[in-house]
Every structure is written in structure tokens, then in C-alpha cells.
Amino acid sequence: MGKYSSWDFKKRDHDAKVNMNGDASVQVDKRRGRICEHADICKGYLDDQFNQIEELQDEVSPNFVEEVVALFFKDSSRLLANIERVLEKYPRDFSRLDSLMYQLIGSVSSIGALRMKNECTSFRDHCSDGNLEGCKRSFQKVKREYTTLKQKLEKYFQWLRQAGPVEQATNSRK
């Protein structure tokens, strides 16, 4: 996430309809950078909790969403690496695996990553069943969801940055 330098949210008081790369036009509340409610990139992947995080971005914390997402990626990659290591070295240590996944679920829920959360929960179910194969399968899915989520969020930030020059401004509020 380090490649994302801070950008200035243009402080406009109106929503702007922006056409991005020929995709369906996306309504952007540019004061808050909120587009997830309207954009397909987030559907199913990020739930209302992510909107709450977008809501917290303001003049005092203009890069809040980016900062939280960066923290999330840092924490998650660390936890995923730990889980991978434990699966390799102490595969039947279900209690340790469960405890690590519990921590990961915490961050995942806080950011609103719904699909990833469901896979993480599946992993924990396999831990309680002592099902190692189940855990390994689930873990692959968790990693896939994580990669997809990263891609979606990268796209989200790209769209926000592209929303700089506004082609059409309307006075409509959401």
C-alpha cells in the first residue's frame, strides 16, 4: 500500500457524476470520497462497515480510509504469514491456528470485508472440528479472497484519484 501517496480530496459541496473508463457512471461524494455504496467494485465484498469508515473521513482526517486500509493490509499480511507458518510447522495445533484466525477476523470485520470474513469463519469451524484438510482448503480460499480484496481496494483508490477533474457537477445530494 506504500505506493499510494496522499491525495487531496477536492472539497466540494456537491456530488459529481463521473464517467470512468467507460464504466457505468459512479456517483462520488467528493467531500467524503464515498463511492462504495454506488460502485460495483465493492458489491458483495465490502459491507456497511466500510461505509462507516468512509464516513469518518473528513477535513481533519482527509486520508482516513487509505490509512485504515493500509493498517488492515499490514496486519492481515502478518497474520496470514503466521498462519501459513503454523500450518507448515505445527499443523495440528488447532488452538494456535484458531487464535490467529480470530485476530484476523477482527480486522476483517472492522474493515467490512464480508466475503473474506465468511472464509475466515469457515477456517475456524474446521479448527473446532480438528479437520486439517478442511483448514488447508479454507486457508487457500482466505488467501484468494484477500488477494481479490486488495485488487478491489486498489481500484477503489484509483477511481477516487481519477475523480479529480470533474466533468459534470450536479447539485443532487445522495
Place this chain on the structure above:
Amino acid sequence: MATTRGGKVTGGDGSTAKPHVLAVDDSSVDRAVITSLLRSSKYRVTAVDSAKRALELLGLEPNVNMVFTDYSMPGMTGYELLKTIKESSNLRQIPVVIMSSENVPTRINRCLEEGAEDFLLKPVRPSDVARLCKRVLH
């Protein structure tokens, strides 16, 4: 100068000082979120990553008006932090809110019985935080 510990805040000259809230959570994501939630309500916020650090700070700072703590933390848990605060003669007046991602009724009751102000399920909603702060701090 604000000298009230815990709960409502008034300055010595009758003016109201900004309440100081301590947030305790080992997750950096959750710390960022709770801090932002509290700051947007205009409170002074200090966020620490462990109960141990929270107690260190409480020992040094005379004016913490409220504590929000995660339940599950490595080392000392939020419950143990709550107990320590409530058993201390100087700290027991400070309202403590426990946050947890797990909805376990026995856990919730145990915390409330130990003197927690309230128990919030994570991810915490801004409206819950605002409601609690309003009740406790104003």
C-alpha cells in the same frame, strides 16, 4: 483546570474542558476506528495497544474520563483491566466500556457485574459510541 476523574468534566472555573477518553485495543485497525469515532465527537483521545499500557497511563494521568477497551487482548484481557480499575480506589470512578466481536451472554453479564458501564459488539457503530459518551460525559 479539570480535576474530575471519571464521568462528567468541569473545570475549576466552571467551564467545561474536553473529556479525555482512553481507548485500549491490540488491533491497529480497531484503534484507528475508535480513535476517529471519538475525535469526531470532539473528545481528546489516547489510544494504547495493551491493558498494561493503559494502566501505566492511568497511573500517570490524573484526568481520564472514560475508558473503551477491547475484551480479548493478549496478556491482560479487557475484563482483567476492568477488574483492576474497579478495585483501585483512585480509578474505580472511571466508566469502562468493553468491546468484543463475540456475543457471549455469560461474558457480557460478567463484565456488567464487575462494573462495566456497557458492552458493545464489534464492529462498533458510531451511534453506540456517541450514545454512551453522551450518557457518561455530559
